[in-house]
Amino acid sequence: MIHFATFSCAAIALLSCLSFEASAKDPPRPNIIFVMADDMGWGQTGYRNHPVLKTPNLDSMANNGLRFERFYAGCCVCSPTRASVLTGRSPDRCGVLSHGYALRHQEKTIAQALKDAGYVTGHFGKWHLDGLRGPGAPILKDDPYSPGHFGFDEWLSVTNFFDLDPLMSRNGEFEQKKGDSSDIIVAEAIEFLKKHKDGGEPMFTVIWYGTPHSPFKALDDDKVPFGNLKVDSENHYGELAAMDRSIGTLRSALRELEIADNTLLVFCSDNGGLPRIEPDTVGGLRGNKGTVYEGGLRVPAIIEWPSVIQPRITEYPACTMDLFPTVADILALPENVFVRPLDGVSLKPLLNEEVGPRVRPIPFRFQKQAAWVDNDWKLVTTKRDQGAAFELYHLKDDPHEETNLAREKPEVLAKLKAGYKAWNEAVEASFAGKDYAVGRLSEADPEPHSWTEDPRYEPYLSEWEDRWEFRPYIKRSKKK
Template identity: 80%
Template sequence: MMRIAVLAVAFLVSSGLSVANAQTGDSEKRPHIIFVMADDMGWGQTGYRNHPVLKTPNLDLMAANGLRLERFYAGCCVCSPTRASVLTGRSPVRCGVLTHGYALRHQEKTLAQALKDAGYVTGHFGKWHLNGLRGPGAPILAEDTYGPGHFGFDEWVSVTNFFDVDPLMSRQGKFEQMEGDSSEVAMAEAIKFLEKHKDGDKPMFAVVWFGTPHSPFKALDDDKIPFGNLKADSENHYGELVAMDRSIGTLRSALREMKIADDTLFVFCSDNGGLPRIEPDTVGGLRGNKGNVYEGGLRVPAIIEWPSMIQPRISSYPACTMDLFPTVADVLGLPEDVFVKPLDGVSLKPLFTDEIGPREQPIGFRFQKQAALVDNDWKLVTSNREQDNKFELYNLKDDPHEEKDLAKAKPDQLAKLKSAYQAWDAAVEASFAGKDYAAGKLTEPDPEPHYWTIDPRYEKYLPEWKDRWEYRSYIQKVLKK
């Protein structure tokens, strides 16, 4: 136990950042920042990774001109937790976001809040899924205290969860019927935001969270044409990704037309690993899928493009969504108090200019009974973290598909990673209990996740929405009771 306690302290200490010394120049030179995230897109679903049927020419161009991260991990193997990790730099378990549909705690500090305080104008567009509501994406209510506006976003056009063709969205509480593919709708709103503010005196932060290619799968007819020989779900799934890739191209062109491309830090990634039962394979041959902590459930495509600062290359440095907030803070020289600590992320700023050595801080994951710890080439995995004999050990360099469990062959390495995991896990438990916050405890209970169809605030909309294809089955269950 003493060794575990010492390691826990080491994790807490190593979670700090030396952002105070970052040199960014005057305020006019601060970059614009854009985060774009797919929903359920697997590691193998890009043209640059030679997917057998999907072409992604715009992501391929972005990868060819930016930093392509081949070992990038989502904060969790499902969506809401990863979104929390992006905004906080912390394991989602620390934030109380245990699985999909959980709300982000008000006591957390977000990247959007930090950038807003630093003089940025901030906007969110698309899927939110951090307000405790489950079910298909519905317009976020103006009075929802867990919506984007309460976590640092000045402007937002958002929905609660996944959304598809012709979505009904909320512009800061005002409902609007949109037309077209969901990715292109969200991107069009983000571009309007950028055009509105590009000549202002504030740099811009835009977050675009797609609902693609999450189920239910519904693509535009023209986008399905290349996949006509596939089953319907796969055909629509890949058709959605065609439109998503096109929206990436629209954004990159718009940045060039606005003459801000060189000065924009643009990050693309997915929120968790790829889906099973979609053909061809979504995860590039990795083991596992969304919902588990093997590589296929956690490793996702990721690219960082910043033409004036990043020379194009491919990196195998193990990075994660928790690193994004610390990276931006390092780039801008933000003070340490923008974070709730401990952090689980580290700054990737040194990686922008050169390869860096092994990652000093392992990356921990927890989801339900599952857990994993990635420590450079080594990975610890368990399907039941409560049972000591359930831990598996893999060398990802030699065995990227996690086929050969080395737990018995490498007992010393297994013990080392288990000790590190237990230290991290103990720190995460303390965070979950609220020990990290200024009050030393939770000041309000975590909202109970529930479907918006049974939320009294949405009750008056059910008769009007009951015939919408994306809501019909959910609302019928409620109206029949």
């Protein structure tokens, strides 16, 4: 007869052994890299047959990953989209109404969630979530809205857009860099990966380019293929050529470091393409940056994860607000990593196979404009006032938004308007702070302003006024 205590101990030991064996066979958590261009339009890729721009490295990434035909930035300008990436929420909920607004401290970010889950986190490049406008300046060590306050262990960052030979900030210490901005931050991100790849912690890396945002300034060699264009367009496309090269450098490094297979690599842009750049930046779509038509919101996007994703193209409508929920779903993070309500959904099922219609519409508000994308249908208004007129488009049949179906489809119009208005009311409550644990804002949102008029930067103005990227802004502030 087996003694019960002996059996229990043996059983527990066996179960523990089996549990350990099962967990040992679980695949390691993926490294995660978010890469985002600054003002790159939906049409500006080789795989979309742009007439002058070649993007062999993005094309290769698209051929080896999940390429999105209908991917949306969180807003038609930059800072709000960056807030949507970090929070999974509409930027208006987070207080980031336009460019140069600060992300609220009461928000919860993907960097904080991953850091708590054991990831080492790094940010490289443009930040633009600290309430400062003007060209990208080094972020000050004591800036309460720096990347370090939102979950990034290490950062080499600037406040906004940046170009050749930038002056940057490494965790608050200024560093003068030499060369193209895209090459610089990718090289820094690779050093971060090399430093931590054998440290036992997975890595979360954010690379936010300053390309191809104005002022346009490309290396001479990168401008050669575009020498027949006007100066701004020549430099604009030269910057994009350099950015594509840096993506090739990054993907090669992932292979050399032997971490490519289990790295979730996401590429997208922060808003639609620019007007007055030739050839066209938005692939023939209606509108540009600053509008809620497709040209202002739809952006190139690719997710590459070789061990999981089989290459294909999807028409599924997705957005930057989906990125945090997707990562949380993949890693089974706890529910409390989010401030709710969320506006994004998890794309995890889509990584393996096509899925049915999107269950949650994609919402947009910007100044007096709004849009509501519900699969193939899209609601648009350019006057977010009481009783504003709404336009209705069927994007599958009319991707250029040429035919307003508001009168022909009153039932569809009424359904979408009801959904939008309910969401809009909820956003007003979020903006007032109702989503936070205390039910209100714990501090006032800082007023967006240029760093050239910020007392904290005053000691540096004389030293920086001869820098080509800062000179016009500093002179302008002195005249006020």
